[in-house]
Amino acid sequence: MESMIFDMAERLFRDHVSHGLREDAAAGQCPEALWTRIEEAGLHMALVPEEAGGFGVPAAEALGLVRIAGAHGLPLPLAETLIANAVLARAGLALPGGRLTIAEGEVLQLERRGGAVHASGQLTLVPFARWADRIVTIAALDGADHVLSLPVKDLTVTLAQDLAGMPRDDVAVDLDLTEANAAALPGSMGGMRGLGALVRSLATAGAMETILKMSVEYANDRVQFGRSIGKFQAIQQYLATMAGETAASRTAAEMAANSYDTAAFALTVAAAKSRAGEAAETVGALAHQVHGAIGYTQEHALHHFTKRIWSWRDEFGTELDWTRELGRAALSGPRDTFWHFITDSTAQGTPT
Amino acid sequence: MTLTAFPPPPPGADHDDLRQEVRAFLAEELADFSPEKRAKSWNGYSRDFSRKLAQRGWVGMTFPKEYGGHARSALERYVVSEELLAAGAPVISHWIADRQSAPLILAKGTEEQKRRIVPRIAAGELCFCIGMSEPDSGSDLAATRTVATEVEGGFQINGTKVWTTYAHVADYMILFCRTGKSEDRHGGMSQFLVDLKATENIQISPIIDMCGEHHFNQVIFDDTFLPSDALLGEKGGGWSQVMSELAFERSGPERFLSSFALIEELFRLLREDATEAQQAEIGRLSAHLMVLRQMSRSVAGMLNEGKNPALQAAIVKDLGALYEQDIPRLARSLVSRPAVPGGRDSYAAVLAYTELAVPSFSLRGGTREILRGIIARGLGLR
Numbered sequence: 001m002e003s004m005i006f007d008m009a010e011r012l013f014r015d016h017v018s019h020g021l022r023e024d025a026a027a028g029q030c031p032e033a034l035w036t037r038i039e040e041a042g043l044h045m046a047l048v049p050e051e052a053g054g055f056g057v058p059a060a061e062a063l064g065l066v067r068i069a070g071a072h073g074l075p076l077p078l079a080e081t082l083i084a085n086a087v088l089a090r091a092g093l094a095l096p097g098g099r100l101t102i103a104e105g106e107v108l109q110l111e112r113r114g115g116a117v118h119a120s121g122q123l124t125l126v127p128f129a130r131w132a133d134r135i136v137t138i139a140a141l142d143g144a145d146h147v148l149s150l151p152v153k154d155l156t157v158t159l160a161q162d163l164a165g166m167p168r169d170d171v172a173v174d175l176d177l178t179e180a181n182a183a184a185l186p187g188s189m190g191g192m193r194g195l196g197a198l199v200r201s202l203a204t205a206g207a208m209e210t211i212l213k214m215s216v217e218y219a220n221d222r223v224q225f226g227r228s229i230g231k232f233q234a235i236q237q238y239l240a241t242m243a244g245e246t247a248a249s250r251t252a253a254e255m256a257a258n259s260y261d262t263a264a265f266a267l268t269v270a271a272a273k274s275r276a277g278e279a280a281e282t283v284g285a286l287a288h289q290v291h292g293a294i295g296y297t298q299e300h301a302l303h304h305f306t307k308r309i310w311s312w313r314d315e316f317g318t319e320l321d322w323t324r325e326l327g328r329a330a331l332s333g334p335r336d337t338f339w340h341f342i343t344d345s346t347a348q349g350t351p352t
Numbered sequence: 353m354t355l356t357a358f359p360p361p362p363p364g365a366d367h368d369d370l371r372q373e374v375r376a377f378l379a380e381e382l383a384d385f386s387p388e389k390r391a392k393s394w395n396g397y398s399r400d401f402s403r404k405l406a407q408r409g410w411v412g413m414t415f416p417k418e419y420g421g422h423a424r425s426a427l428e429r430y431v432v433s434e435e436l437l438a439a440g441a442p443v444i445s446h447w448i449a450d451r452q453s454a455p456l457i458l459a460k461g462t463e464e465q466k467r468r469i470v471p472r473i474a475a476g477e478l479c480f481c482i483g484m485s486e487p488d489s490g491s492d493l494a495a496t497r498t499v500a501t502e503v504e505g506g507f508q509i510n511g512t513k514v515w516t517t518y519a520h521v522a523d524y525m526i527l528f529c530r531t532g533k534s535e536d537r538h539g540g541m542s543q544f545l546v547d548l549k550a551t552e553n554i555q556i557s558p559i560i561d562m563c564g565e566h567h568f569n570q571v572i573f574d575d576t577f578l579p580s581d582a583l584l585g586e587k588g589g590g591w592s593q594v595m596s597e598l599a600f601e602r603s604g605p606e607r608f609l610s611s612f613a614l615i616e617e618l619f620r621l622l623r624e625d626a627t628e629a630q631q632a633e634i635g636r637l638s639a640h641l642m643v644l645r646q647m648s649r650s651v652a653g654m655l656n657e658g659k660n661p662a663l664q665a666a667i668v669k670d671l672g673a674l675y676e677q678d679i680p681r682l683a684r685s686l687v688s689r690p691a692v693p694g695g696r697d698s699y700a701a702v703l704a705y706t707e708l709a710v711p712s713f714s715l716r717g718g719t720r721e722i723l724r725g726i727i728a729r730g731l732g733l734r
Binding site: 205208209212216219220228230231233236237239240241243244246247248250251252254255258267268270271274275278319320322323324325326327328329330331337338339341342343345346347 | 355356357358360366368371434438439612615616619622623626628630631632633634635636637638639640641642643644645646647650664667670671721723724725727728730731732733734
């Protein structure tokens with residue numbers, strides 16, 4: 001089953017996500033036809049349980065789609081829709097179909113008004129909000145996490161974008177939600193920041209694998225001083241460094257994906273997002289160094305990937321946010337030694 | 353791109369019961385070890401400790417039972433290894449034999465060699481050293497000059513090995529040398545099992561390192577006779593045999609826990625009262641270590657399945673050395689306390705030891721430059 005979904009996604013993205021499509025998307029054009037194909041393949045439902053319409057694959061495998069989407073620089077909210085549907089399904093809310101996105105909801109004010117819940121506040125840098133039908137978010141009501149499903153047509157969207165030209169809109173929220181659009185979130189998924197950080201870590205790992213592959217190909221093909229530049233040790237050292245950072249980022253992201261919806265998630269996702277964010281600096285810088293001037297042009301595809309990894313590190317918690325969180329957990333936790341903190345933090349099924 | 357894929361260790365890899373047993377054992381055995389002594393863990397030599405560990409069944413864990421082993425998984429061995437290093441136990445006496453020499457003998461040795469040697473390794477009784485580097489052959493292993501000439505009943509060895517860690521106390525050396533001329537740079541190499549205690553005409557002399565300590569040796573073979581049953585594996589097959597050892601040698605927790613005693617000292621000092629900046633740096637250390645450990649355990653899982661993850665092991669070692677070498681700089685950026693060799697303040701003493709130890713981390717077991725060359729070729733550079 002794993003390879004079936006992976007093969008399907010890989011083929012779909014390889015055939016349809018071109019440099020031109022990424023350019024058009026960065027210029028503001030939503031790739032509607034590609035989204036239709038994604039929905040027809042059912043990829044957007046991969047993370048929901050089988051009884052809610054999913055494939056019944058383990059979460060870590062479904063989340064692998066995000067890495068593949070990252071590897072192709074997919075300019076659509078597939079990762080966001082995967083998470084949104086999973087959260088809606090967990091809360092027992094209807095899965096509305098269409099493109100969904102996610103936002104950190106802690107900034108919203110919620111209050112009960114009659115039979116409804118009134119939500120108000122300002123969501124910032126919401127991924128793909130203008131292309132989405134709904135924003136799914138998690139916020140506290142009566143001291144418990146609640147899932148909110150906000151119809152974008154009832155919100156005020158102010159356009160903004162990230163480094164890669166992808167929509168990151170500011171959204172003013174002021175509306176009443178019925179039971180159909182607000183419900184308690186049971187279980188241990190945590191807030192939207194962690195879930196968003198998970199998908200950004202996975203996408204970053206995928207994009208880095210593409211950046212690395214492009215850099216190796218360029219080093220093999222580009223000839224200077226009568227030989228491929230990949231023959232020079234300086235270039236080899238750069239590429240090996242990129243490989244190490246990429247491997248670490250992918251391992252970190254997959255470690256978090258493997259602990260999705262368990263108690264270990266809070267710390268593994270902190271490690272994943274901060275490690276991938278740090279690696280984005282090195283991998284991006286060295287890829288541009290290897291590619292030389294041509295990699296700094298709009299014509300070359302490299303920038304779509306380097307801009308994405310640089311943008312993603314700022315979303316759903318920066319390296320500084322996540323390392324502080326980890327450091328606090330280590331230093332203020334109950335464990336007497338750093339080693340016990342480390343072994344417990346990644347233990348399978350051990351409460352943190 | 354498989355080179356950047358590190359599959360997660362198999363479910364149940366934590367082996368928590370085993371971990372707690374090892375911790376209890378170490379708490380007792382190392383009760384009077386100072387932090388400075390713990391900092392020397394991997395270089396700490398104690399035959400007595402290795403024997404006690406073996407009595408608990410924690411040496412030779414992965415070897416088959418018929419050779420004195422315990423037929424446990426590489427992941428169980430991993431739990432013991434990392435607990436030993438994190439606690440700063442003196443492990444060198446059995447470490448090399450347990451890590452790579454016994455697996456090599458089990459894979460390539462004769463039945464007689466296996467029965468004679470492996471059970472004694474599993475009992476913690478044998479210390480091994482590795483005779484690879486030479487004065488003119490450091491990173492360039494193919495430049496090996498030491499030569500074994502076939503003579504009646506065996507081989508005559510001539511040549512010099514250097515940087516041979518603990519040769520002065522070891523029982524055996526796995527010697528890598530030339531047995532023939534070959535057009536191919538990698539051909540004509542072989543490995544020998546040298547009984548250092550029973551062989552004549554071997555001269556072992558110390559090379560003192562810059563910390564003033566004696567770990568390294570120069571080992572001179574001068575018309576040294578080895579019986580034919582000292583040949584380990586195939587004559588002329590030495591190069592590929594050595595290459596298959598490297599995944600064992602390069603992927604373990606000793607490749608990123610070498611400065612761990614200093615991290616614990618730092619943790620102790622910051623535990624009560626840390627600024628946000630200090631918290632973030634401890635968090636960064638945590639993130640890196642969690643990930644390195646996952647990568648290293650992934651390699652252990654691959655080894656357990658009989659794969660040869662040499663490239664992934666090179667990545668673990670390269671990243672691991674960067675991590676452990678950065679710890680003194682990081683400590684100095686967070687705490688303003690001078691390093692004092694042998695100082696009464698344990699932080700100061702551990703910092704001093706670690707500062708002087710770190711340059712070796714990206715030299716031993718394959719230099720950073722060599723590892724990165726291997727990784728680059730693995731990426732498909734032509």
